[in-house]
Structures are given as C-alpha cells and as structure tokens.
Amino acid sequence: MKFGGTSVADPAAIERLIGIVRRQTVSGARSAPVVVVSALAGVTDALVAITQLAEEGEADRAAAALRALVDRHVEVATAVTSGSRARLVDEVTREFDELAGLVHALAVLREVSPRSRDAVLASGEIVSSRIVAAAFNDCGVRASWVDARTVLVTDAEHTAAAPDMDETRARAIAALAPLGEDGTVAVLGGFIGATPAGITSTLGRGGSDYSAAIFGASLDADEIQIWTDVDGMLTADPRIVPQPRLVPRLSFAEASELAYFGAKVLHPSTILPAVTKNIPVRILNSRRPENAGTMIASNGAPASGQLTAIACKRDVTVIDITSTRMLMAHGFLRRLFEVFERFRTAVDVVTTSEVSVSVTVDDTRRLDAILDNLHHFAEASCEREMAIICAVGENLRSDPMLFGRAVTALDSIPLRLVSQAASRRNITFVLRDADVPHAMMRLHETFFR
Ligand code: ASP
Numbered sequence: 268m269k270f271g272g273t274s275v276a277d278p279a280a281i282e283r284l285i286g287i288v289r290r291q292t293v294s295g296a297r298s299a300p301v302v303v304v305s306a307l308a309g310v311t312d313a314l315v316a317i318t319q320l321a322e323e324g325e326a327d328r329a330a331a332a333l334r335a336l337v338d339r340h341v342e343v344a345t346a347v348t349s350g351s352r353a354r355l356v357d358e359v360t361r362e363f364d365e366l367a368g369l370v371h372a373l374a375v376l377r378e379v380s381p382r383s384r385d386a387v388l389a390s391g392e393i394v395s396s397r398i399v400a401a402a403f404n405d406c407g408v409r410a411s412w413v414d415a416r417t418v419l420v421t422d423a424e425h426t427a428a429a430p431d432m433d434e435t436r437a438r439a440i441a442a443l444a445p446l447g448e449d450g451t452v453a454v455l456g457g458f459i460g461a462t463p464a465g466i467t468s469t470l471g472r473g474g475s476d477y478s479a480a481i482f483g484a485s486l487d488a489d490e491i492q493i494w495t496d497v498d499g500m501l502t503a504d505p506r507i508v509p510q511p512r513l514v515p516r517l518s519f520a521e522a523s524e525l526a527y528f529g530a531k532v533l534h535p536s537t538i539l540p541a542v543t544k545n546i547p548v549r550i551l552n553s554r555r556p557e558n559a560g561t562m563i564a565s566n567g568a569p570a571s572g573q574l575t576a577i578a579c580k581r582d583v584t585v586i587d588i589t590s591t592r593m594l595m596a597h598g599f600l601r602r603l604f605e606v607f608e609r610f611r612t613a614v615d616v617v618t619t620s621e622v623s624v625s626v627t628v629d630d631t632r633r634l635d636a637i638l639d640n641l642h643h644f645a646e647a648s649c650e651r652e653m654a655i656i657c658a659v660g661e662n663l664r665s666d667p668m669l670f671g672r673a674v675t676a677l678d679s680i681p682l683r684l685v686s687q688a689a690s691r692r693n694i695t696f697v698l699r700d701a702d703v704p705h706a707m708m709r710l711h712e713t714f715f716r
C-alpha cells in the first residue's frame with residue numbers, strides 16, 4: 268500500500284491512512300500489508316529548494332528553510348502519536364540535525380553533487396515513514412519501521428538510480444516477509460534506496476510508486492495499491508473535457524500508452540515490476556477509500572463498443588519530409604532517422620506514404636539543425652502548434668467499427684496525421700493544437716456518454 272505526499276500531508280491525512288490500513292489488516296488477508304510512504308506533501312520540493320540555496324552559498328537561508336521543515340515535522344509527529352511521541356520527536360530532530368550539518372557543508376562548498384542531492388532529498392521519506400510507523404503503533408496497529416535503504420538496492424546513478432531486482436528481492440523476503448506473516452505492518456519510505464556500498468540513492472522524482480511496485484513484485488504481493496488524492500484514472504483530462512468518467516479497469520498495455528501522454532496518475536516505470544510479475548495495480552483515493560478506484564491488470568475489460576480512455580499531448584511539432592528518392596529506394600528511412608538520432612531528439616508519431624514521411628517531435632531545441640541535415644537529401648518543413656490525441660482501448664483490436672466511429676466523430680476537424688500501430692490498442696490523431704478541446708469533447712461524447 269503506497270501513500271503519496273497528499274495522503275500523509277498532515278495529521279488528518281495520517282489518521283485517514285491509519286484507518287485505511289487498519290481495515291485491511293483485519294480483513295483476513297494472508298499477511299499484514301507493507302506500507303510505503305512519500306515525503307509529506309511539498310517536502311521534496313522544499314528540500315530541492317534547500318539544495319539550490321546551498322549551491323548559491325546561502326547557508327543562512329538554507330538553514331532557515333530547514334528549520335521550517337523541522338517545525339512542520341515535529342508538529343505532525345506530535346499530533347499523531349502519544350506513547351511514542353518523545354522518542355519519535357527525538358528521532359525526527361536527530362535526522363534533521365544531521366541534515367543541517369550536511370546542508371551547511373554543501374553551502375560552504377557551494378556544490379551539490381548528485382550523490383549529495385540524494386542524501387538531502389531522502390530525508391523527506393526517512394522522516395515521513397518514521398512518523399507513520401510510530402503513529403500506527405500508538406493507534407494500536409502493530410507496525411515496524413524499516414529503513415528502505417537496507418532493502419532497496421540500486422546502482423550508483425544518483426538522482427535516477429535503477430534497482431537491483433535480485434538483491435532487493437532477497438532482502439525484501441528476508442526483512443519484510445516475516446513481519447507480514449507475524450501481522451506486523453512494515454513501513455518504509457518510498458523513492459529511496461542505497462547502493463551496494465550503502466550510499467543513499469533515489470529513484471528519481473515521483474519514485475515512490477516505483478518503490479511500491481518494486482517491493483510488491485519482490486514479495487509477490489496480491490495487489491499493489493497506490494493511494495492518492497484522485498479517484499483513479501479518468502477517461503480524459505478534466506481540464507479539457509468537463510466531467511470525464513472514471514476508468515474502472517485498464518490493461519498494463521493501455522496504461523503504458525496513456526502514461527506517455529501524461530495521464531499523470533502513475534509514474535510510467537511503476538508498471539514494469541508489476542507487469543513482469545503480473546501483479547494488479549490499483550489506484551485508490553485516500554479521501555474516499557470506499558470507492559473501487561482504477562484497477563490496472565494484465566487484461567483490461569472495457570465494455571463492448573467502448574474505448575478505455577483518451578489522452579492528448581499538446582504543443583508538438585510536425586516535420587514533413589518528402590523525397591522522390593524515397594520511391595522504391597532502400598535505406599531512406601535509416602538515413603532519415605539517423606538525423607534524429609544524431610540530434611538526440613525523440614520522434615513520437617510516424618506516418619509514411621510512398622514519397623513522404625511525417626513525424627512529430629516534442630523537443631524542438633535542435634529543430635533547426637535537424638531540418639538543415641534533412642535538407643541534404645529531402646525536402647523538409649515543419650509546422651508548430653500541433654497536438655497528438657490518442658484514443659486507447661483493447662477493443663480496437665477486436666472491433667473494426669471503433670476506428671470508423673472515431674474518425675467520424677472528428678469529421679469537422681482537419682486531421683493532419685492518423686496512425687494505428689501493430690498493437691492496435693490505440694488510434695493516434697495529429698491535429699492543430701487549437702482544435703484539441705473540440706476534438707477531445709467530440710471523441711468523449713462519442714465513446715463515453
Ligand atoms: N517525494 C518524492 C517526490 O516528491 C517521491 C514521491 O513522492 O514519489 O518526488
């Protein structure tokens with residue numbers, strides 16, 4: 268059970284969390300859950316700001332910012348505990364004292380290496396998990412704090428470390444499984460780990476979901492629950508489509524298509540450990556725990572005639588490349604994509620005809636150089652302020668009518684590119700960015716009303 272920053276933001280949130288976990292401990296599960304928590308809402312951002320102050324040599328301002336964090340944590344720790352209050356406050360203060368020493372040293376050096384940055388950022392999860400573990404015990408839920416850095420082993424790519432799954436699995440089984448069997452809730456910080464040498468590392472921003480999936484996969488959990496502040500995945504972005512619906516269930520493949528489009532509920536890599544082990548991931552709202560949320564599993568189950576969700580990516584650029592040399596020639600596409608490779612620019616959508624290729628790119632920093640290089644062997648032009656809309660659904664594989672309905676829904680809107688790849692789980696439309704709201708609304712009406 269992973270609880271994000273807003274689900275541990277303040278004493279009231281932590282009390283809700285305890286209620287949610289308590290209900291699952293008594294519900295006859297085969298073992299107590301493992302709980303993974305983020306830093307309190309906003310704390311990681313505050314720690315990032317502190318590293319920036321340190322880099323600028325602003326020792327006093329960094330120290331002041333840190334004191335505000337100590338006060339907030341002590342206040343929360345005090346509010347959610349009783350018997351273990353003194354010990355917890357002591358632990359929290361000690362953790363921050365150490366951090367203050369580190370931050371001061373960094374401010375003197377005016378240098379924050381990735382490794383130091385991880386040491387600073389990790390504090391948020393270390394203290395939040397200690398607070399939650401103590402609060403459990405004081406509320407009669409037997410719990411044990413486990414330092415995630417002794418379980419989650421990573422490489423030394425600081426700020427974006429990758430887990431060593433074999434070693435982590437062995438350690439998780441040794442450290443966490445006995446607690447669960449004994450009915451004790453193990454509480455760990457997400458996002459953090461350590462290298463084999465024991466140096467603190469982090470998985471990258473938003474990495475707590477990933478931690479939860481890593482621990483869940485290591486322990487062959489029945490389910491990985493991501494408790495957050497929304498009801499689950501929605502059929503469309505509520506900022507664009509008023510009143511989208513909740514997606515009750517989607518497949519791993521659909522989820523990864525959507526994650527790319529910034530359907531922000533899940534960190535994309537979260538899916539990986541769960542997919543490998545075929546463990547369902549459920550997104551749940553900690554303010555409305557009785558809701559079923561969104562279940563992401565190996566097979567989706569959209570109602571027939573339905574798509575699963577639509578998503579969009581705005582402000583992309585289309586590059587059109589035309590060359591008569593392409594006609595019946597081989598090696599043309601290789602040359603073309605080599606240009607994008609040379610300038611390290613990712614291509615998202617690709618469509619081709621016999622003499623032309625159109626691609627979309629999101630990152631336009633090297634666009635001029637790319638166009639110059641393409642001009643060596645083709646005509647190339649670009650069009651900005653375009654967007655990608657992606658309609659996702661397992662049903663697209665079995666129901667050929669869906670494609671036609673989607674295109675018909677957009678009949679009044681000029682479509683620049685249309686593509687459907689081999690997976691046939693999505694249809695991709697490229698259109699003018701200005702047409703996005705209208706197009707999203709039309710598609711949503713067609714498939715979700
Ligand atoms: N606290 C970390 C962050 O804000 C990790 C997480 O919340 O997932 O990036």
Ligand code: MG
Pocket residue numbers: 271272305473
């Ligand atoms: Mg977060």
